[in-house]
Structures are given as C-alpha cells and as structure tokens.
Amino acid sequence: MKKHGNEPIPVTVLTGFLGAGKTTLLNHVLTGDHGETIAVIVNEFGEVGIDNELLQGSEEEIVEMNNGCICCQVRGDLIRILNQLIESNHYFDRVIIETTGLANPGPVAQTFFVDEGIAEAFMLDAVVTVVDAVHADQHLDEQDETMEQVAFADVVLLNKIDLVKHEELDRLKRRLRSINPMARFHQTVYSRIDLKELLGIKAFDIKKKLELDPKFLEGHGHHHKHDDDVKAFVLRENRPLDLKKIQLLFSIWIQVYGQRMFRYKGFLDVQGMEERVVFQGVHMLFGTTVDRKWKLGEKRQSEIVIIGKDLNSADFQQQFSKCSIQDETA
Numbered sequence: 001m002k003k004h005g006n007e008p009i010p011v012t013v014l015t016g017f018l019g020a021g022k023t024t025l026l027n028h029v030l031t032g033d034h035g036e037t038i039a040v041i042v043n044e045f046g047e048v049g050i051d052n053e054l055l056q057g058s059e060e061e062i063v064e065m066n067n068g069c070i071c072c073q074v075r076g077d078l079i080r081i082l083n084q085l086i087e088s089n090h091y092f093d094r095v096i097i098e099t100t101g102l103a104n105p106g107p108v109a110q111t112f113f114v115d116e117g118i119a120e121a122f123m124l125d126a127v128v129t130v131v132d133a134v135h136a137d138q139h140l141d142e143q144d145e146t147m148e149q150v151a152f153a154d155v156v157l158l159n160k161i162d163l164v165k166h167e168e169l170d171r172l173k174r175r176l177r178s179i180n181p182m183a184r185f186h187q188t189v190y191s192r193i194d195l196k197e198l199l200g201i202k203a204f205d206i207k208k209k210l211e212l213d214p215k216f217l218e219g220h221g222h223h224h225k226h227d228d229d230v231k232a233f234v235l236r237e238n239r240p241l242d243l244k245k246i247q248l249l250f251s252i253w254i255q256v257y258g259q260r261m262f263r264y265k266g267f268l269d270v271q272g273m274e275e276r277v278v279f280q281g282v283h284m285l286f287g288t289t290v291d292r293k294w295k296l297g298e299k300r301q302s303e304i305v306i307i308g309k310d311l312n313s314a315d316f317q318q319q320f321s322k323c324s325i326q327d328e329t330a
C-alpha cells in the first residue's frame, strides 16, 4: 500500500441499524467531488451481497464480507483484508468500512489498536453512526445494537428527517444526546452531509474511549450477543415474476409482517421487462426502482434478502415462487 510519507491511512467506520442510510451515505461519499482514492470494505449480514451492486459507478476497491457480522465471526476476515491492503501495490487516501446494521462498532474499532501492523498502517478517523429518524425509537427500545452504535459514535447522522415532524425530531435528538452527549450531531436527508464534516475529522479519541471503558483494548471484553431471533434469508426464483402478483404479495407482506421486517432488498426479474427491478425497504416503507438492463448472457433471476424477526423463510419462499408467471397454482 502506498501512502503519503509515513502518515497512517485514515479509516472511517460506518455503522447504523439496518436500513438507516449507510449505503446511501457511502454512495454520497463515493460520488462526491473529493478526488480521493478510497478503499471500501462492505460487510453484509446474509449470504448474498446486494449493496455492492447498489453502489454507484465507483472505481474504488470494494471488498465484500458476507458470511456474518464483522464484529463477531468475520473479524479475522477484516484483519486479513486490511493486511492485504497493506501488502497491495495500490495507493489509497482512505478506507471506509460499512458494517452490517447488526454490528457493534466497538470490536471493529479495537482492530485498529490491538494488531500492531494494522495500528501502524491505519488511523481510525471516526466512527460514524447513521440513525433512521423514522424507526429510531423502536430500534433503540428493542435492539441493543442500536444503543451500542449510538453510544460508540463520534459522529451521529440523524437521517431521514424529511419523514419526521419537527417536534418528533427535537424529542429524538434529546434522547440520542442523552445516550451520547459527546458525539457531533448532524441532521440529514438521504445522508447528504458536507464531506468536510465526515472525513479526515480526527474525531476518534482512544483516550476518551479508555476513560469510558478501561477494558476497551483487552480483547476479551466483547460480550456482544446478537438477537438470535433476527435472521437473514434469501428468496430466489429463476422464472420471471408476474408484476401484478408480486406487487400484491409485497403489499400483503408489508401489512402483515412490516413491524418485523427490518430490512429487505434485492433484484427482481419481471416478465416483459428488459431491466432489473430493485425492490427494497425498511419495515413498512418500501420502494421499487428500475435498474440497468439485464446483460447479455447474464443469469436472469430474482433474489431478495430479508432480515427480520420471527419470519418463516419457507413460507415466504413458497409465496414468492407462486408469483412466477408459469406457476398455475397461484
């Protein structure tokens, strides 16, 4: 890895619960006018990575880690990838790590202090937590990860403020500040923020972290436990889907299971359409957009990742398959 003189490469860790706006923020950074070369490490929960496909025309190095949560089983992978960056011949101005919505940023941050080679080559610039203003209360009440992410942040982006009333926002801000009075707060729509407030801000302060948590660097202090009921599963269908049937099914799912569907996203192959259709949502808010055309020779199939609580994946798959055009049982 080439770098300016002996300066370590700054690293930004993006966290935030499922669907908060991390990928939107990453797109904002990658398409921004900064002239930097950025290495991006994306960690998704679930066996297939959709985010990589949703990132816009970036020429940056994007490494995906999809076999679990970055703060637990795949932390070794993170160390390996960072070491690969060190050994590579590429030049990078900075590294951005997008963690899964279920990650505790603590152990990810630890990586930059406990491993000697990594501590020398990189400098943790800031932990940035994106908060979904619409669902923050529910997530803070029910998901420990959200609380940890806010508490650990150097910068909090209170995002999706276009969807929330003024009074609600004020109350939410007070709640967030009471969890983390020291972080820098910004309010955003589609995670749009002046990049000067985000990158190269030297906001992570190891001394402060150690004051708050003297065992921060001890390595064994990672008691993070995922909520076992939250699971990711993938729905697949090789036959094209009937648009009307699938629209109806989605609206039923969202009515019935919306509260428990934290995040869903994927691509659909719709009968009669040349383009892929992106379908994604957070709880009851969802949208579809027309994406690029299917490429010649590309396998056309529909693939959706759903992350939720107490959902029966077999039932979902069965209902999903019934929306294919050839299924006469539907």
Ligand SMILES: Nc1nc2c(ncn2[C@@H]2O[C@H](COP(=O)(O)OP(=O)(O)OP(=O)(O)O)[C@@H](O)[C@H]2O)c(=O)[nH]1
Pocket: 016, 017, 018, 019, 020, 021, 022, 023, 024, 025, 100, 101, 130, 159, 160, 161, 162, 163, 188, 189, 190, 191, 263, 265, 280, 281, 282, 287
């Ligand atoms: N209305 C509105 N929608 C937003 C805003 N920010 C993001 N979204 C939408 O919210 C959804 C989730 O955004 P992402 O950026 O994919 O969220 P994420 O945190 O990367 O989600 P995962 O990593 O997939 O859990 C997408 O449909 C976005 O278009 C916002 O400020 N306002």
